[in-house]
Amino acid sequence: MNTTHYAHWPAGLPHAITIPDTSLYVNLEVSARRYPNKPAIIFYDTVLSYAQVHEQVLALAGYLQHACGIGRGDRVLLNMQNSPQFIIAFYAIMRADAMVVPVNPMLMTDELQHYVEDSGAKAGIVSQEIFSRTAPLVGKGALQTALVATYSDYLVAPTELNVPDFVRAPRDVPAQAGVVCWQDALAAAHAPRPHEAGPDDLACMPYTSGTTGKPKGCVHTHRSVMFNAVASPTWSGPMAPDHVTLAVLPFFHVTGMQSVMNAMIYTGGAIVVLPRWDRDAAGQLITRYKVTTWTLIPTMMIDFLSNPRLAEYDISGLKRVSGGGAAMPAAIAQKLLDLTGQQYMEGYGLSETMAASHVNPPNRMKQQCLGVPYLNVDSRIVDPITMKEVPQGETGEIWIHGPQVFQGYWNDPRKTAEAFAELDGKRFFRSGDLGYMDEEGFFFFTDRLKRMINASGFKVWPAEVESMMYQHPAVQECCIIASRDAYRGETVKAVIVRRPGTDATADDIIGWAQQKMAAYKVPKLVEFVDALPKSATGKVMWRALQEKEMEKK
Structure with missing residues (x-):
């Protein structure tokens, strides 16, 4: 286990913490006993x-x-x-x-x-x-x-x-x-x-899509959910019950669920709830309720800081601004720093780790960086072919061992077995993400071992979209790839071979898809081709299409 990053560990914080040995519900029960009359939820101007x-x-x-x-x-x-x-x-x-x-x-x-x-x-x-x-x-x-x-x-x-x-x-x-x-x-x-x-009972099962097949349930117990509910507010320093957070990340997603909702319930803080992103409402709520912590994705921050009405809002009370899902552009991070004195704290996690496994230390934050393996976590960079750890600075697959790691995929022992590997006597989760560790022990993302599109922080798995696209009567063959997008980072593109005798247009395909799948999965671009490139064994060479797309200006 590499401990280089301990040199930048938060002052006074142990490398490992002990979490409550109870169900997650007990956190609410305890906070309700301690702070019965204190605001728990603020919904516009209604307080519970x-x-x-x-x-x-x-x-x-x-x-x-x-x-x-x-x-x-x-x-x-x-x-x-x-x-x-x-x-x-x-x-x-x-x-x-x-x-x-x-x-x-x-x-x-x-x-x-x-x-x-x-x-x-x-x-x-x-x-x-x-x-x-x-x-x-x-x-x-x-x-x-x-x-x-x-x-x-x-x-x-x-x-x-x-x-x-x-x-x-x-x-x-x-x-x-x-x-x-x-x-x-x-x-x-x-x-x-x-x-x-109790701690080892079933608690929460967020679904994640894989490179093939339909979405898979990530089985979490109260123990694995509890860990990040406690670790998240602990990492940045003592989180008093008087902290107020603005909830703009969706609660159904593990980051919003853990770093916002469950962290605040554990500490007895107040959650200002916004059902849908609205930059003006966000500014008004931060000002009105003196919001101190805010977790959001880069696209939200870009939109918020570009608001011509920004000067009307008092955001000086923010004590922590954090997020993940994609790298924060340096210029936006600098503007946030200039306005609030806060650096954007980037982190990294997955549904399989119930939010964060890596976070930047408050006293040493690097931009466009996943951070360091945080409390109780051992993370390695491993060659996915040899299954051997690689030297610092070299790229490999990010492996994670920690108490927030899931139990496995629901009713799928084969996928579960494939997702884990043993190293130095420990069971590691294989993230499927490629990265490297710098000389100070900070992790950086470089590519995906798995095939995935990241559209504004939403994960889109091409195989899932392709399987649905084949339901369209005009689609004979389809390959889903990522295309660059100035706002979303990446967006979904469908490369389609039309079935003979059909004349569906790009608008027809997109309109149909909008009725069949979530908006973030719907192809925003459609290209018709005579044939898809294939290997000698007949497999569609999606990587060739992807590389050609990314070469475009």
Whole structure:
């Protein structure tokens, strides 16, 4: 294990920490006991105290157990945008001894069907504006009950902030068998059974796509989820309960879930919730509620700092600005530093590591850098062919050993076995990302061993998109590649061989895709060709198409 980076370790912080030996839910229970009247959630100008949040968590957990038949280890789908209901539902599912299956609210019915069937989710908690995509799945197979939440139920206090129409929309839950209104579930006031889940019970299963096949569930226990919920606020210095964070990263994604939502619940801090990115609303909320910590992706920061109204907002109170998903452009990082005195703290993690495994030390931050292996983590750079560690400065695959590493892929022992390897008597997760370690022990990303497109921090796996594109009657062959994009970093391009006798246009293909898959996966560019390049064994040579695309100016 290389310890060069210890020279830049945060002052006074041990190299390893001890985390609570409980379920994650207990963090909320403890904070509610300690700070019952303190703000836990701020939704525009409506404030929910820790006592109120905890009371609703208990009521919802009781409903899941008594009315929905949810038991220990059962999976519950959680499908909504950032909202008070997401936080309450997340902890209610865990209080019911069940496992959260968070999904991207952009997913369409065909995509959601895989998550439901693969996880075997017995119930789903879904927001009203996207419920129509889940509705056809209720009562079919495992999914027997859907609790539908209306965001406007939590807009109690008057506000002059810009509230989107989908958030203001009045309650309109369809009358359908198996469908229950969120407010009715709470009003039932079922008391939950005694809490049984412990650190090694199933807690959360975010899905990640692979180079082949459909998305795979990453199995996390309360222990692996707990680690980053504790480590994240610990890394930057003591996180007092008086800290306030602005939640703009989606909670369904592990970074927003862990570094924002779960970290604040653990420390007793306040979460200012924004359901959808809005640079003016962000500026107003930071100013109004004296936000101290902010985790966001580079595209958000670029948009925020380019706002002509920026001078109207007081962002001087920020004490930590962090994120990941893509490298922060140097010019943007410098502008942030000039305005707030804060360096953008970059980090690196995956769904398999429940957010961060590497973070830049607060006292030695490097830009466009993944950071160092942080608390309790041993990370190596390994030659993916020889499976031997490479010298510092040389490129190899990033391997990770730490308490936040997942248990494996749900119901997929073969993929699980492929994802791990042993080195020096330790079990390491093979990230599939290529990088190198510099002379100070900092890690840098160079390429992907796996095939993946990074569009504004959203991971798009070409094989998944290709399999859906083949459903189009005009598509005979298709290869999905990345194309450069000034704003998103990368965007999705489809190289298509049309089926003989068809005349579909690029607009036809794109319009069809918009109905079939999440917006970030939809090809923004379509190129028609007579044939795709293939190897002697008949495999499509996607790398050749990718390299040709990247050579374009």
